[in-house]
Amino acid sequence: MSDFEPVVVVFACDYCAYTAADVAGRMNLSYPSGVRILRVPCTGKVEPLYIMQALQKGADGVLVAGCLVGDCHFKNGNLRAAARVKRVQTLLDDIGIDGQRVAMVNVSAGQGAKFAEIATEFSNKIGEMGPNPIKQGAKAAA
Amino acid sequence: MNQDNSQRTSNSVLVLGGGIAGIKASYDLAEAGRQVYLLEKKPALGGFLPLLDRQFPTNDCNICYLSPDADKAGGARTVQAMPLTKLVTLEGQAGEFNAKVLTSPRFIDVDRCNACGACLAACPQGAISFTPGLDTSSPTCLRYPQATPQAFAIDMSKCDRCGECIKVCAPEAIDLDQEEVEQSLEVGSVVLASGAEAWDPAPMEEWYGHTRFPDVLTNLEFEQLMSAAGPTGGKFQRPSDGRHPKRIGWIQCAGSRTTKEGGNSYCSSICCMISMKEAIWAMEHFEADLEATVFFMDMRPMGKDYELYYQRAKKELGVNFVRCRPHTVDYKEDTGDLRMSYVDDHGTMGEVDLDLVVLGTGFCAAGDAQEQAAALGIELSSYRFVKADEFAPVNTTRPGVYACGMALGPQDIPGSLTQASAAGCMASANLAAPRALRREDDLPKEQDFSGQEPRIGVFFVDWGRVVQEVVDPTAVEEAAAKLGGVVHVEKLELSYGQDGLSALEKAISEHQINRVVVAGYSPRTHGRIFAEAIRKAGLNRAYLEMANIREQDALVHHGDPVAATAKAITLVRTAVAGVRQAKPTPSLTLPFNPDAMVVGGGVAGMSAALGLAGQGGKVYLVERGRELGGLANELARTLDGRPVAPELAEMVQMVKANSNIEILTDTLVVDHKGQVGSFITGVQTGPGMFYRQINHGVTILATGARRYEPTEYLYGQDPKVMTQLEMEKLLASGEGGDALDTVVMIQCVGSRNDDNPTCGRICCRSAVKNALWIKEQKPDAQVFVLYRDMRMPFTSEDAYRQAREEGVLFVRYSPDAPPRVSKDGDTMEVIFKDHILDRELAVEPSALVLSTPQIAADEDTEELCEIFRLQQGPGGFLLEDHPKVKPIDTPAPGVFAAGSVLAPASLAEARTQGLAAAGRALTMVSQMSLVLDTPVAKVNGDRCAACLICVRTCPYGIPYINADGYSEIDPAQCLGCGVCAAECPAQAIQLPGYEDDRMLSRTEALLEGVL
Amino acid sequence: MITAERKPMEEIFHSVEPYGKILLVGCNECVTVCHAGGRKEVAMLASALRMGRLKQGAPLTVDEMTLERQCDPEYAEELALVVDQYDAVCSMACGCGVQTVAERYQGLPVLPMVNTEFMGSSEKNGVWAERCAGCGNCVLGLTGGICPIARCSKRIFNGPCGGSSKGKCEISPDVDCAWQLIWDRLKQLGQTELYSQIMAPKDWRSARDGGPRRIVREDMAI
């Protein structure tokens, strides 16, 4: 699987993770280009369905990135997001897709380096897990 | 220029200083429709706040609360941020000042700089690494990751023009030949918020060894050590050898409360809290077994409920507190550790070994305070802070120039913000009637595109070298042109300068564009700017989507141009897909009643009423008693000996004489309904309790507190026992002085105990005030003050010192061995333990004075909370919206609070808070209408199953089930987090911009070709 | 309300295995409120089914639709226009809804996607608890408003049994002892004398034991 470049969708909260991603850019750090960010007002807005749809459309992994625990701009949206990620992980396991393809992470606005590090590590981890298994099925069916 | 202009026509304010106080004052004023010039002598806004990793008492990181403000202050059209700029002269008078300002060259083009840090690394004179905060003096300095503006600057005094930085700067942003620019600004008022400086421990090197020993840090340096953005990247290591510190000592009053040379004699007021916060944070997040010890003389947690924070640190979290006089810090060669020696409470010498020493250093006046004061033509106090007055706490000696924040003295954040709002209120009184700048009437009518196919324009900005080197512009532009719905693709040459924006507006009308994608910058930094630009072209602000191909593509994938170009196309495609489904967010304009109601006619309430009168509509001042003045009626003089009565009488007179204020005494508030802008409050007034309804747009609550009625120490049983207020009355009468041979005062009676764990905050100052007055009337009187901690903020410390010098004896007692009072016939005896002599003393006082607190007027406040749907805090006082960043706001929009209804307050505090509440209210009142255009959750009533899930999950409790049986969300209150939409099981709630179909389209576009 | 939970995915996959195109039908009543079969859960299950079947290499077409109330034939009628295109209808409504749809579309397999659990109320967000057993003869007036049939593990009429400990039931410390609750409430109401009377054995004919039940309102059913 050496030529496999995973596509990771990141749902990033406007207040922390999205800003951290901007800071990573300004600090000229790098992470794999397969990491693609969608902005949300708060991870509390990230619905389980969004995660499912991202995987269904072919993402190899999904990250939900919110503020540090205790620092959510909207009190506890990040905690809700974490609980939803757990539920989606179980559902994915149940349908034969490794739930570890989805993860919740927390970064503060200033943590550009941490964002780059998380994005890289997660992308590598997905790289090791291989492509989203629905891809092969989709090809076979086509 | 404009010398003939004698009318108040200016709508502008000059704010000096871009710290939290300056930003707050600017933002309040801008919201109230004022033009603001925000000057900052440093390259970026932010002041001290960004240097703090965490802020007490909530111990959270509030950078995100500052950033949007800083961003708005920097980006909003009515605030012009001018970094690297200082005031040269200020001529004219209130209402018509002419300010000459000088902007130093940055030597770096802000629009080009991407803050990559290459110049910093290359500069031979300066830093080797990027260390914000710990190393602010390096020639190029980015203050913190969210710095506004986001660019470096070069300090020419340290630069030898070697040119290394020019070679490494990819975006060619460096221009060493930039020159300084002088400008002349017409303003009606000036707000001075230039802050203070952290005290440098160098002059007291022999005691603290800060320069010699790397493991001796100041508290601000320690903040950086704990910060994820700091030099260790969030790893908890001591500087000398990188070891994980296990024993940390905080030395309080480092350079404060001292008469030693190089130190300051005043109390720096906030260092106790800073140190406790650091100790708690370190223990909770880095080292649970940390031996954290605070070495202190008096613990002074003096803000609202800070005492509870102290007690929690001590009793629950296990921070050690050692009462002593810290002596010196030495280095131990054998272990590499530090040894601190001190003299404890009993006068014994002690020593302790520590891995790290943190100096609780305070703040001192800025180095250029004198120069600035001269430019402004104002007087400074003996400590070079701005000279203010108990009765005019944010005024300077020059009319029209106001001050706030640390320029007035060391200050916590809530204090600074409160003063900033107060100064804003005062400043705006000198201006012409405000213009409601955000009124939609100023803008062309929004076009209606309903039923029309999307015609999308894609605009590329910042194809600067840094992006072009990585992303192929032609490929992206060609790809963009082929996307469905795209009718126009254009490159905007000048990043976001005015020319670029007018080109955008022109293209929109020329090509009948009804949706816009801007590719280049981050929506976080530039979204608002482009949203305003398309609005000016007649498009709803929601018809914009940004593709972040700079920060989230070109800058992070610089090593892989092919992938970066492909990703740029993906991001543009995603933005196009998203904007294709954009629906207009109707801006909601609500009529706003400019009248205000102020409940409570004490100093805070009167200040609020005077602050508002003449700036908005009418003010209804509601007082339940017969007279105005409140608790201040019982005060005779201030700590510095000025009589209170004349000042108070003048204030009452001003209120009564003001035709814009309607005073309703003997009046009770009985009900309250409506929302901000259109409140209706019912009152019962006069002896007949006549019911009447008052319409108003904003509410200020200033109902005060009540005096604690002591049951301790034979109060009420012996005429010699009295409260400080009663003593003050006795002294004012001039009849009691002679009999006062021996006076004993007992502090913390009715506070800091199980029944009332909070601190009375101002009783220490009352005791010192009365002690000095007794000494004044009868110099040979013996006065004992039995105390637990003397809490004398800032310069009141001087009065404390003076009292000691005049022979007042301060004897500490511990709460488990309080003084005892016994009475045998006519003889009363007070027995207490002297810690230094280590024995009990018995005194027969001619007066026993109890220092009792103001306590929450419990039932009244409870009733108030019920009527206005607010909450009470731990001590029964009114709960503010946020103890740190919104100390004067309440959680109910349009309702503000001031004075001792919030916490025991001094005269100056009550006055400041009253003005601040008025200032906050002005941000709404002066708009005349309430315009809401941020996306807020919308409910589709047909789909709603009235399941209550939104009602239960909203972090602010805003949704409710309406009379028609479905969920309703008040757009005036919703903050747009989207939690309700995410939880709604019927998909009945949608958040504009993030609708389900739109998120799906974005996801599909983002992943096109993957499957 | 009626509460339900989605069936395990394995069972769901098994039940839809023979089909290539299904209509997944939610209900906007009880199952929406208990997060089991409203629009959002329909979308989630649809997504999971599509992905799971794609992974198996046997793609499944899933269309989504949510009715106002599946247990009323008029609402079930809304499916008539489209239902012919599908191999099966998969219902996320409670058992009532599934049967109403099955009755209307006799020729089509109608499969349950949720397990109907109980009649309950929500204790807080995300927590639902049984409150009524539908026994057809309510005794709440005698038991302080707490049902011994639905809430006592042994549906004891003259409780509590010896297993009541510190207010909890012997089966689990997470389950309240209904009789403790009843007693506390009777005390609060000053009705403790109700306790001393022995409650007579229940006539279970009014419950399921009397055979399937029906309510007929003669004045309306014309």
Add this chain to the structure above:
Amino acid sequence: MKSDSNLEKVLAAGHFAVTGELGPPRGANLQAIKDKAAHLKGMVDAVNVTDNQTAVVRMASWAVSLVLREMGMEPNYQMVCRDRNRLAMQSDILGAAALGINTMLCLSGDHPSFGDHPQAANVHDIDSIQQLQMVTTMRDQGRFMGGAEIDTPPRMFVGAAANPFGDPFELRVLRLGKKVAAGADFIQTQCIYNMERFAEYMRQAVDMGLTEKTKLLAGVTPLKSAGMARYMAKKVPGMDVPDEVVKRIADQPKEKQAEEGIKLLCEQIEQLREMPGVAGIHLMAIEWEHRVPEIVERAGLLPRPQV
């Protein structure tokens, strides 16, 4: 006399009664029953035969009761509401009575979730108090629950269980009163370790006149080890084992703990004999039937009266 029950006679004659307990085997092993029963013969006035105790399937309690009957012993036939509806209960009672079973005990039964068939339906058609009423109605009025007359009514001496330590404590005596009102001829209690609390319970029961209407047998169980003491204290719902009791056993070396348990038991029996309203004891020596003769002997309860 309401029945031919030996227990009824012993109690009526004013003797301090002793009942024992026997758990049926988890199989069709007749000999196992006989071996266990042999230890109890002559040692107790009646032997409780448990009915699928702790919701674990065992031989039918009526069958084991018959075996004891054949061995010349007096079975106390236990019947729980968990497994039978009112039809099955009444028919079983008729059969039992016809075959010479004279004593029975009405119980709710442990919840199936504790047992080996947690999947089982939980019948609970009627509860134990209604069951008591049902039996006494059958016996005294000669009528089934449904109202029909019974040809030859079953002559059962019928008892119920009581737990003095369940919660809420204030309901315990009230509920005992309901059982008495429903017609309980005798009561057997849950194991008692907290003598003080039990004495309080008895005081209330005596005050309410309950012990005049029914005969109350105090339940006792020897603590075989410190482990058992702790288990009873912590894990068994509705059981009150004071700390000092656990400590007393635990303080002994392991090999002496059983002996200490028996000593403690004898002391308790001594106390119970003195307690007003206590008509006897119910000795539950779970899987320790062989030690019953020794215990009864040492407690001075031998010989058992012949009535």
